Amino acid sequence: MPRLAVWFDRFSRSAFSFPLALIAALGLLVISELSYRHAVQSIEALRVQNSARVATHRLLLAVVDAESGQRGYLLTGRPEYLQPYRKAVADIRETTRALQQRYENETAQKAQLTRLLQLVTNKLSELETTLKLHTEGRDAAWRELIGSGIGREAMQAMRDAAEQLIASENEAIEAQREDIRETLQINRIGVGTVTAISLLAFFMYLRQSMALDQERQLRQQALQEDRDRLEAQVRERTADLTHLTQHLQSAREDEKSRLARELHDELGALLTAAKLDLARIRSRLGGAAPELTTRIEHLTATLNSGIALKRRIIEDLRPSALSNLGLVAALEILAREFEQRSGLKLQCALQALRLTPSCELTVYRLVQEALTNVAKYAKAREVRIALQPQGPWALVSVQDDGTGFDTSIQKTSAHGLLGMRYRVEAEGGRLQLHSTPGQGTRIEAVLPLRAEEPTPALADPAA
Numbered sequence: 001m002p003r004l005a006v007w008f009d010r011f012s013r014s015a016f017s018f019p020l021a022l023i024a025a026l027g028l029l030v031i032s033e034l035s036y037r038h039a040v041q042s043i044e045a046l047r048v049q050n051s052a053r054v055a056t057h058r059l060l061l062a063v064v065d066a067e068s069g070q071r072g073y074l075l076t077g078r079p080e081y082l083q084p085y086r087k088a089v090a091d092i093r094e095t096t097r098a099l100q101q102r103y104e105n106e107t108a109q110k111a112q113l114t115r116l117l118q119l120v121t122n123k124l125s126e127l128e129t130t131l132k133l134h135t136e137g138r139d140a141a142w143r144e145l146i147g148s149g150i151g152r153e154a155m156q157a158m159r160d161a162a163e164q165l166i167a168s169e170n171e172a173i174e175a176q177r178e179d180i181r182e183t184l185q186i187n188r189i190g191v192g193t194v195t196a197i198s199l200l201a202f203f204m205y206l207r208q209s210m211a212l213d214q215e216r217q218l219r220q221q222a223l224q225e226d227r228d229r230l231e232a233q234v235r236e237r238t239a240d241l242t243h244l245t246q247h248l249q250s251a252r253e254d255e256k257s258r259l260a261r262e263l264h265d266e267l268g269a270l271l272t273a274a275k276l277d278l279a280r281i282r283s284r285l286g287g288a289a290p291e292l293t294t295r296i297e298h299l300t301a302t303l304n305s306g307i308a309l310k311r312r313i314i315e316d317l318r319p320s321a322l323s324n325l326g327l328v329a330a331l332e333i334l335a336r337e338f339e340q341r342s343g344l345k346l347q348c349a350l351q352a353l354r355l356t357p358s359c360e361l362t363v364y365r366l367v368q369e370a371l372t373n374v375a376k377y378a379k380a381r382e383v384r385i386a387l388q389p390q391g392p393w394a395l396v397s398v399q400d401d402g403t404g405f406d407t408s409i410q411k412t413s414a415h416g417l418l419g420m421r422y423r424v425e426a427e428g429g430r431l432q433l434h435s436t437p438g439q440g441t442r443i444e445a446v447l448p449l450r451a452e453e454p455t456p457a458l459a460d461p462a463a
Contacts, residue, residue, distance in 0.1 A: 048102065057162075060159065066084075074130065099113055112168065123155070260314045263317075271307050319364060327353075327364065335385055345383070355449065367398055377402075380402030380403075386399075390446060405435050406436075431443070
């Protein structure tokens with residue numbers, strides 16, 4: 001039994017369920033069609049046999065009707081009694097032809113029919129003879145013929161011959177019925193067997209479907225687990241990259257601050273000392289040669305240019321206006337200097353907002369990078385800078401009316417925009433870029449406002 005169960009389990013999981021179901025369906029169709037045709041043939045045979053039996057009874061009835069009509073005419077002498085007689089004779093002839101066609105190919109029943117028809121012919125001859133004698137006025141002769149009992153014996157012989165023929169038909173009908181019962185039984189067994197096979201195939205199909213569904217669910221579950229694991233890894237890596245980016249940004253800003261301080265302290269001290277020394281030399285030369293005076297003036301201008309360059313480099317590295325004057329003033333200075341260098345028209349709509357120092361530096365660098373991109377690529381005529389509150393967020397935007405570009409095309413040189421995005425996201429904000437070819441570019445970023453610190457309670461003077 002365990003082996004049988006294992007075999008059945010393997011078989012039910014095999015790939016034979018669909019072919020088995022197809023074969024079962026074809027088998028059911030074949031059995032149904034064969035049974036139908038055999039049943040139709042048997043029913044047709046039953047109809048023919050029953051028709052023959054009915055025809056035999058109708059033949060006997062027609063003979064009786066003929067004899068009744070003949071007796072009525074003989075007793076009454078009225079001609080209307082001959083009409084049933086003639087009708088019965090016509091029925092006998094018609095029924096005789098039908099029976100002859102029925103038993104034309106039946107050897108055993110044909111002999112019985114021949115005997116029956118001979119008796120019917122003899123009976124009709126007797127009836128015709130009696131009527132002829134009556135017509136001729138030989139009453140004694142036809143009365144003697146009727147009283148002899150020949151007609152009764154002939155009728156009895158016809159009944160016996162008809163019963164034999166009917167008995168043969170009954171046997172054939174019973175055989176056909178038995179054949180139909182056997183056909184129905186075979187059809188029943190075949191349908192039951194095929195139905196059982198179909199149910200088995202259906203069970204196998206359901207089992208395979210359940211196995212496939214279970215396997216599909218397991219695969220989906222495994223894929224979902226892998227997807228969740230990969231998403232967790234991506235989130236973890238993204239968080240690590242965000243922290244790393246924030247760290248690198250902080251380290252770069254610290255390095256810029258350190259470099260700005262060194263430039264301010266060391267290079268500023270050297271340039272200032274050189275300028276003081278040059279001033280002493282100029283005062284001691286007095287009315288020296290004009291050529292030497294010109295050289296000293298040129299050297300003075302060169303030192304002033306170096307001092308201005310040093311100041312501009314320091315401002316680019318670490319804007320002093322941001323820490324000394326605030327974000328709005330630093331952005332206005334940045335916009336004014338950019339307007340002077342580029343010749344573009346700038347419009348500023350800036351509001352003072354409460355931001356953390358790192359967020360203020362992020363906003364400043366965002367505007368600075370956006371203006372650099374405008375100067376390099378935008379070919380714009382006008383630039384608008386805005387800083388305004390938006391609920392618990394600070395919204396900063398830089399918009400130009402330049403050539404724009406298709407944001408769906410990824411550019412390999414868009415490191416500045418990517419750095420902006422990482423820097424804004426590191427501060428807990430988000431950056432959006434809107435641009436259409438020929439319609440300019442707008443860069444928007446939202447950063448969280450700094451929560452207001454609670455005001456400390458004043459001491460009670462009376463305490």
